[in-house]
Amino acid sequence: xxxxxxxxxxxxxxxxxxxxxxxxxxxxxxxxxxxxxxxxxxxxxxxxxxxxxxxxxxxxxxxxxxxxxxxxxxxxxxxxxxxxxxxxxxxxxxxxxxxxxxxxxxxxxxxxxxxxxxxxxxxxxxxxxxxxxxxxxxxxxxxxxxxxxxxxxxxxxxxxxxxxxxxxxxxxxxxxx
Amino acid sequence: xxxxxxxxxxxxxxxxxxxxxxxxxxxxxxxxxxxxxxxxxxxxxxxxxxxxxxxxxxxxxxxxxxxxxxxxxxxxxxxxxxxxxxxxxxxxxxxxxxxxxxxxxxxxxxxxxxxxxxxxxxxxxxxxxxxxxxxxxxxxxxxxxxxxxxxxxxxxxxxxxxxxxxxxxxxxxxxxxxxxxxxxxxxxxxxxxxxxxxxxxxxxxxxxxxxxx
Numbered sequence: 330x331x332x333x334x335x336x337x338x339x340x341x342x343x344x345x346x347x348x349x350x351x352x353x354x355x356x357x358x359x360x361x362x363x364x365x366x367x368x369x370x371x372x373x374x375x376x377x378x379x380x381x382x383x384x385x386x387x388x389x390x391x392x393x394x395x396x397x398x399x400x401x402x403x404x405x406x407x408x409x410x411x412x413x414x415x416x417x418x419x420x421x422x423x424x425x426x427x428x429x430x431x432x433x434x435x436x437x438x439x440x441x442x443x444x445x446x447x448x449x450x451x452x453x454x455x456x457x458x459x460x461x462x463x464x465x466x467x468x469x470x471x472x473x474x475x476x477x478x479x480x481x482x483x484x485x486x487x488x489x490x491x492x493x494x495x496x497x498x499x500x501x502x503x504x505x506x
Numbered sequence: 507x508x509x510x511x512x513x514x515x516x517x518x519x520x521x522x523x524x525x526x527x528x529x530x531x532x533x534x535x536x537x538x539x540x541x542x543x544x545x546x547x548x549x550x551x552x553x554x555x556x557x558x559x560x561x562x563x564x565x566x567x568x569x570x571x572x573x574x575x576x577x578x579x580x581x582x583x584x585x586x587x588x589x590x591x592x593x594x595x596x597x598x599x600x601x602x603x604x605x606x607x608x609x610x611x612x613x614x615x616x617x618x619x620x621x622x623x624x625x626x627x628x629x630x631x632x633x634x635x636x637x638x639x640x641x642x643x644x645x646x647x648x649x650x651x652x653x654x655x656x657x658x659x660x661x662x663x664x665x666x667x668x669x670x671x672x673x674x675x676x677x678x679x680x681x682x683x684x685x686x687x688x689x690x691x692x693x694x695x696x697x698x699x700x701x702x703x704x705x706x707x708x709x710x711x712x713x714x715x716x717x718x719x
Contacts, residue, residue, distance in 0.1 A: 347522030356513040381512055386719065388516040390659040392527030393589045406590035410661040414718065 332358040334449070338400040345391060356384050359404065366408050383411045450497055458493030461486050528588050531654045532581065536677065539650025543643040543681045551639075551685045565689035568611060572694060573679040575604040576702065580673035584651065587666035588658035595665075605695070612691040630688040633697050640701025641708070643678035644671070648709060652716055660717050667713015668706050675705030 332340075337358060344352030363383050367376045386407050394403050447467070451459040464475040465486065476483040524530065547553070560566045579600045586592050619627055630636075651670040660666035679698045688694065 344520065345523045347520055349517045349520040352520050353513050353517035356516060357510075360509060360513075377509070381507070381509055384509070384512060384516065386659070390590075390657060390719070392523045392531065392657060393659040395589065396525065398591065402591045403589070406661055407659060410590060410659075 332362075334399060334401050337404075341391070341394060341400050342396055345394070345396070352388075356388065359384060359387065362404070363408055366405065367412065370412060379411060379415055382415075383408050386411060450500070453500065454493045454496060458489045458496075461489040462493045462497075465490055528585055528658060531657055532585055532588065532651065535650035535652075535654030536581070536647060536673070537650070538653070539647035539674065540677055540681065542646035542650075543678055544684075546643065546646075547681050547685050553684050554687045556687070557684065560687075563689075565691075566683070568608070568691060569683045569686075569688075569694050569698070570680065572604050572608050573676050573683060573698065573702075576601065576676035577673060577680055580669060580676050584666070584669040584673050587660050587662060587669050588655065590659045590661045592660075592662060605699075608691050608695050612695050615691050627690045628692050628696065630690060630693045630697075632686065632688060633693065636682075636686065636688070636693075636697040637701035637704060640675060640679050640682055640698060641704045643682055644674040644701070644705035647674035647677050648705065650674075655717050656719075659719065660713075663714040663717045664710050665713070666717055668710035670713070671709020672702065672706035674709070675702035678702075678705065 337355060340351045340355035340358065344355055360380060363380045364376060367379055371379075387404065390407070394400065451462060454462070460479070461475060464470045464478065465472060470478070472483050472486050476486045479486070554560065579597060582597050583595060586595060586597075615627065616624060648671060651674060655666070655670070679702055682698075688697075
């Protein structure tokens with residue numbers, strides 16, 4: 330079971346406030362996350378060193394985390410930087426055949442992240458609005474089909490979708506970076 | 507080393523991190539560097555003798571307005587680039603405001619001055635040394651910011667280096683105003699800006715090497 334953004338962020342903030350227990354809990358929770366991150370991109374090579382190096386960076390540069398912003402975005406920016414730095418240092422050792430695979434997994438990663446982002450965003454909406462948006466915008470049902478499935482009026486569906494999208498837009502423009 | 511041992515060691519003696527740690531760290535580096543530059547200007551170059559009178563005039567505040575606002579924008583950009591997830595750079599366009607304002611003052615000057623005097627106004631008495639002095643005074647401030655960056659986490663090293671160089675240059679120009687008696691807007695727009703740009707270019711050049719972590 331992977332730790333969620335909210336859990337990690339709470340641990341991080343508590344660690345910043347000086348609670349050593351939460352800080353080490355955070356670092357321990359990051360190990361599988363980082364292993365997965367690097368393994369998807371680099372295969373099974375020398376991942377452990379990179380994971381440790383990233384843990385050290387997370388620790389020593391923890392002051393650069395802005396408590397108001399998503400923790401995982403901060404974490405993976407560091408992980409990505411460390412990976413690029415790793416490639417740069419051992420430039421000659423990177424087989425060029427690996428490039429395609431890296432690009433493919435990168436694309437997969439982006440798609441997966443985008444889906445997770447959508448799910449995360451929908452979670453902040455009231456369940457009905459989220460359901461309606463999912464039905465009409467993601468599953469591709471028509472308004473009539475969605476109304477029938479939920480056994481509510483078509484205008485109700487339209488209003489829910491409209492309100493939901495509107496608050497998502499507000500959230501993204503105002504609450505994001 | 508075993509990962510568990512590493513985590514154990516990292517969590518021992520955990521010091522709390524204050525909010526605004528990035529801003530504080532940058533401010534300390536900047537201030538330490540600026541102290542060296544101020545010391546150099548005051549002791550080695552000398553404060554301009556007429557500073558008391560000059561501070562009641564427009565040109566002095568025009569110059570400070572220009573360099574201080576450039577410093578402010580550059581510092582905000584540096585602080586953004588000091589975080590790993592810096593994202594899109596906001597506020598960059600604000601840099602255009604002081605430049606355009608100073609340029610319009612410069613155009614007014616040119617209109618009021620007979621064309622025969624334009625060259626003398628543009629070159630002043632110190633155009634040959636001004637950019638180099640600004641660049642030299644920027645060095646201690648740049649070093650101070652490099653120190654700040656040792657605990658920060660830039661991921662776009664060239665941009666971060668350029669922003670730090672720009673901030674150092676603009677700050678150095680602010681300090682240099684205390685010495686420099688030039689009064690013309692087109693002088694400042696050309697030669698001060700050139701010095702600041704030199705510092706920013708040097709920062710962009712050195713950033714990828716010096717800011718690695």
